[in-house]
Amino acid sequence: MATVAIVYHSGYGHTAALADEIAAGVKRAGGIAEIVKLEGAEQDFTAALEAVTKADAVIFGSPTYMGDVSVPMRAFFVASSKIWFTGGWKDKLAAGFTVGATFGGNKDHTLGSMWVLAMQHGMIWAGPGVPNAQINRNTDAGTNLPNRIGSALGVVTQADNAAPDVTPPEGDREFARLLGERIAKLAAKLK
Template structure:
């Protein structure tokens, strides 16, 4: 795992069914300067990927929203995380998350809430979007946070649209969010380091 310029180690752990969530993951990872760990079509991660999560200072979770929640592949990963949960291995890590669905609502909030609960189970610290929504008459499809989400970035992609047709605003929201998670993680790590020196 490579650290970003501030020395932080971060991972984006995600599942993508058709490539749309992967585009979001790419944007989040770009902003956070984090490694991409894609959950396989069978819901698996390699031992090396699990090791990267353990070594990370922050973990950003991603999944499409299917039937009102994350994909089964993501849920399989979530259940498998009970092993580090028993040993408190992810305690006090910084967490974030993002999702995509074809409908404007699509119950994406339920997926993000699932992520926040998973982070809380691991006794982690969640980072919200940190920006206001674009909700005026002048707002456009490609504005930042056009979906008005505060827990984590949401993207909306029509069911018949290719990943290349995703809203640039949704992707930029994801990138800026990645920057924010890494920034908060850096502040938290610096505070912990300072406290241990005193």
């Protein structure tokens, strides 16, 4: 049984809702999900860093703010340089998820920041492995289908300007669960 740390920051609750869905996916695959919420850039990151070190895999989650990870997530990444010196995250499985208000919104860049961080640590990056939703995007928003936006690097979702219990839609939530499921299964295989 694999332990998956889900480390995320969320300013307004949408990334938090997705973190819960990812945890549900991890559990669906028989894994143990450890959710670690980052509160702010000035916090002490020791416990969060330790949670990743102890876990078999990590899934990073951040809203896309101005085309990149949020400031608390960036601060956490910088704090992880302590671990980089020891090689403590080397060969650990890593993945990522994000949410933005628009369909494009430069959200791939947010995932790219997570990916580069993982590569700096010598981690093994895994995408969701979910094919693009087969929809006619001119006529069908595909909100009940996973991967409606079409992302291979990680889970990319979209939330309207409404409360996190109504947006992102069900398809995006299932996409998040599928990532949790996949990472838990892959981590168990690697163990």
